[in-house]
Amino acid sequence: MNENLLRASLPASIAARVRSLKSRDGTVTVVLDAAGMDPRERSALESDTKSALSAVEGVADVRVALMADRAPAAEPGGPVIVAVGSGKGGVGKSTLTTNLAVALARAGRRVGVVDADIYGPSQPTLLHTQGQRPKARDKQLIPLDSPYGVKVLSVGHLVDSGKAVAWRGPMAGGALVQMMEADWSGVDVLLLDLPPGTGDVQITMIQKHKPAGAVIVSTPQDLALIDARRAAELFAQAHVPVIGMVENMAGYACPHCGEISDPFGRGAVESEAEAEGLPFLGRIPLDLAIRQASDAGEPPAAGNGPQADAFTAIATRLGAWLDSRGS
Numbered sequence: 001m002n003e004n005l006l007r008a009s010l011p012a013s014i015a016a017r018v019r020s021l022k023s024r025d026g027t028v029t030v031v032l033d034a035a036g037m038d039p040r041e042r043s044a045l046e047s048d049t050k051s052a053l054s055a056v057e058g059v060a061d062v063r064v065a066l067m068a069d070r071a072p073a074a075e076p077g078g079p080v081i082v083a084v085g086s087g088k089g090g091v092g093k094s095t096l097t098t099n100l101a102v103a104l105a106r107a108g109r110r111v112g113v114v115d116a117d118i119y120g121p122s123q124p125t126l127l128h129t130q131g132q133r134p135k136a137r138d139k140q141l142i143p144l145d146s147p148y149g150v151k152v153l154s155v156g157h158l159v160d161s162g163k164a165v166a167w168r169g170p171m172a173g174g175a176l177v178q179m180m181e182a183d184w185s186g187v188d189v190l191l192l193d194l195p196p197g198t199g200d201v202q203i204t205m206i207q208k209h210k211p212a213g214a215v216i217v218s219t220p221q222d223l224a225l226i227d228a229r230r231a232a233e234l235f236a237q238a239h240v241p242v243i244g245m246v247e248n249m250a251g252y253a254c255p256h257c258g259e260i261s262d263p264f265g266r267g268a269v270e271s272e273a274e275a276e277g278l279p280f281l282g283r284i285p286l287d288l289a290i291r292q293a294s295d296a297g298e299p300p301a302a303g304n305g306p307q308a309d310a311f312t313a314i315a316t317r318l319g320a321w322l323d324s325r326g327s
């Protein structure tokens with residue numbers, strides 16, 4: 001669909017606020033500058049944008065992300081770093097990182113993501129920036145702008161996919177430092193998608209870059225929970241406070257009727273959090289729509305509906321934690 005045509009369908013007052021507009025298979029994703037607007041004005045801007053774009057022939061879905069400058073400047077010491085970790089691979093750590101970032105950006109925060117998963121960088125796909133290469137200024141990397149108002153850097157942006165895993169120690173370590181020390185000016189919160197597990201890379205990352213807090217994600221299965229406990233210990237040893245735990249793939253949402261069943265049980269992560277004295281931040285169901293949208297580079301949190309709501313609820317708790325420490 002012609003993006004110029006879509007822009008032209010917007011009233012001038014909205015068109016002036018467009019930071020990016022992308023369309024794919026009938027889905028239009030638009031990022032708008034909502035700086036200085038109060039909640040009522042923001043919601044009017046969102047609904048006016050949706051109705052204008054939905055009226056264009058061929059548009060099936062409109063996703064609106066509102067950006068606002070909450071703080072006059074980024075923190076003097078750089079952005080607040082929040083690590084997202086898991087003891088085990090494949091539990092949805094990267095998916096959670098992306099969607100928390102998008103939900104926080106929709107709530108008006110200025111957000112960046114560093115994908116430190118050298119074994120399987122997935123942020124280029126998840127944030128729809130695959131194939132892009134970041135530029136550098138004075139040897140400092142400039143993060144890429146994703147279509148969702150979130151800045152991003154991934155090992156996958158620096159080397160061809162499939163090669164990252166072949167890196168060894170110092171080379172991978174050098175790339176991670178470059179990404180963390182990139183030009184994150186204008187970003188208040190930097191989410192760090194850690195590699196799964198509790199090995200040397202994770203320990204070095206945590207010690208060197210000292211996240212202000214960590215979110216641990218686990219599925220309800222026993223083995224994943226044991227590993228999540230190890231992740232909690234790793235953060236505790238490095239004196240990084242655990243903001244809370246998230247249960248992913250909590251119940252299976254039937255794509256036909258929406259009914260939720262519990263193939264892996266339910267509530268186990270919440271009980272684990274309680275046993276460890278950690279806050280529980282929420283649960284995300286196992287939902288085919290989440291995988292499909294993620295694979296297509298369309299984060300569910302950028303849309304509407306139950307999937308977006310599940311991520312937004314967790315992001316709201318994370319936002320409350322950030323506010324409580326004054327960031």
Ligand SMILES: Nc1ncnc2c1ncn2[C@@H]1O[C@H](COP(=O)(O)OP(=O)(O)OP(=O)(O)O)[C@@H](O)[C@H]1O
Pocket residue numbers: 086088089090091092093094095096117120122195196248249250284285286287288290291292294295
């Ligand atoms: N709630 C969910 N419902 C359905 N599919 C999900 C859900 N969460 C994650 N997935 C899918 O599971 C797979 C693994 O997710 P993801 O890559 O986020 O996990 P990870 O913990 O970061 O994995 P890795 O350790 O390999 O980096 C992906 O295909 C993703 O789309």
